Amino acid sequence: MSRNTTESDEPNSTKLTRRRALSAGGAALATGIAGCAGLTGGGGSGGGSSSDGSGDGGSSGDVEIDYWMYFGAQEREEMTALIEDFNAQDNGIHVNAQGIPFSEFLNKLFTAVNSGNAPHVASYYGSYGRHLKPITHSIDDYLSDGAANKYFDIAWENLQVDGSTYALPIDIHGKALYTNDSVLESAGVDPDFSDWQAFSEACDTIVSDTDSRAFSFLNWNSGQAAFRAYIIALTQAGGDIVTGDPGSYEVAYDDDVGMQTAELMSKVTGDFGWDTPQFQSDSARVQDFLAGDLGMFIAGTWSVNNFENxxxxxxxxxxFSFQKPFMFPGDGDEVAWCESNSLYFPTNSNHTDAEKQAAVEFAEYVTQNNTLWASAGGHLPAAKSVATSSEVKNTALWQDYGTISTMYEMVSDGQVRYQPKTSVHINSNRFWGPFMDMYLQNTDVQTGVTNSANALQQALDQ
Known part of the structure; x- marks a missing residue:
């Protein structure tokens, strides 16, 4: 919900109740292991295929806008509240929202466009602009003056496809290193890792001096989790997923740097002995971290939701702490993977120009007034004024745990990077399942990387 950052954790401030979150100026965090199910985490079913209370129809004469979202748990509540606020403004626009399970979202969206039944607005990842371009329309003619200046530059630039704007960003979320500081303290380890040697020595010490495992590359049992963590290490090693220009991308991670990075990833459960090559459940690493059986893992800003009872x-x-994940070896860039939940505008010949204008007006409102999005989903709002507002800065995730504040630091310092904008569904397990197999010691690195790279190149060439 879908990976990041640092930490403040005061010993007497490790319990975050819903009442405290609200008193700190934010909405309560989502409950349960699912967290942002299907959202930034990429798993689960997300919102059910049903109408939310915002879909009862507006006053006679209102421009009616249909919006599809995949959010679950607290994020769905927050988005529904934003829609209700927008509808209450009596501005001649009424938004009808529908929840679609994340696992079905893309297929249903493409089908709806092809059948002439697409909604006016639909949520999806910001890096998917090139994949969604054939079924969406650009919005530059409908944006308010100065709209681009409202958002962080990196988020805005990510939504440009061939010089046109195809979506508006709701947030920026990313992955980094969570540390269980009780485990590290038991091992006498300082969580301030300046390089791979210091990190490796810390992991070895945790294994030798405690009953806990040291480090997991993954936070979830999925190829997408492996892809996002691999990108962080690969970029710091100086490698790339693809090279070239859109339309003629060449897979690049099957070179020496890519192979070496995959080998390092595999050794975490192999030669290093820092993690076990098994998953008892999809969320096993989260449960191990909470139980003190795992000292550190790569996970997203939203993963703090998964910690709640x-x-x-x-x-x-x-x-726990949330650390910038800049400990991997190599001479590449110190950047972490990031993504943005965004609002796209599907193509439908039945949509009038007035409806398209209303859809963009709604999207601007949602993305520039979502002060509760940080605590609802664990994400940094993409609008600069919202991200730096007192409502966001006073949340426990900014003040006490450092997830949102560290994400803000990385975004401000240019230490995050989006995955490549390709024409294919790049998060597919078809491409990254082999990396799970490598991590679980079910295949060797050469075979795993080659199978992954060949599958992705074949898809890109089609």
Missing amino acids: ESGELPEGLD
Whole structure:
């Protein structure tokens, strides 16, 4: 919900209740292991295929806008509240929202466009602009004056495809290093890792001096999780997923740097012995981290949602930090993977110009007034004024745990990077399942990388 950052965790401030989150100026975090199911985490079913309370129809004469979203849990509640606020403005526009399960979202969206039944607005990842370009329209003619200046430059630039704007960003979320500071303290390890040698020595010490495993590359049992973590290490090693220009991309991670990075990833569960090559469940690494059986793992800003119990509280005694993940070896760039939940505008010949204008007006409102999005989903709002507002800065995720504040630092310092904007569904397990197989010691690195690279190149060439 879909990966990041640093930390503040005061020993007496490790329990985040819903009441405290609200008093800090933010909405409560999402409950349960699913977190942002299907959203930034990429798993689960997301919102059900149903209408939300915002779809009862507007006043006679209102321009009616249909919006599809895949958000689950608290994110869905927050988006629904934003829609209700927008509808209450009596501006001649009424938005009808529908939840679509994330696992079905892309297929349903393409089908709806092809059958002439597409909604006016649809959520999806910002890096998917080239993949979605054939079924969406640009919005430059409908944007308000100065709209581009409202958002972080990196988010805005990511939404440009062939010089045109195809979406508006809701947030910026990313992956980084979570540390269980109780485990590190038991091992006598300082969580401030300046390089791979220091990190490796810390991992070895955790294994030798505690009963915990040291580090997991993955936070979830999925190829997408492997892809996002691999990108972080690959970029720091100086490698790339693809090279060339859109339309003529060449897969690049099957070179020496890519192979060496994959070998390092595989050694975490192999020669290094820092993690086990098994998943007892999809969320096993989260559960191990909470139980103190895992010292560190790569996970997203939103993953703090997964730490909560059924009462919406962090477990008693959980002491964790969120660190920038710049410990991997190599001479490449110190950047972390990032993504943006965004709002696209599907093509439909039945949509009038007035409806298209209304759709963009709605999207601008949602993306520039979402102060609760940080605590609802664990994401940094993409609008600069929202991200730096007191409502966001006073949340526990900014003040006490450092997930949002660290993400803000990385975005401000140019330390995040989006995945390549390709014409294919690049998050597909078809391409990254082999990396899971490597991590679980089910295949060797040469075979795994080659199978992955060949599958992606074949898709890009079609």
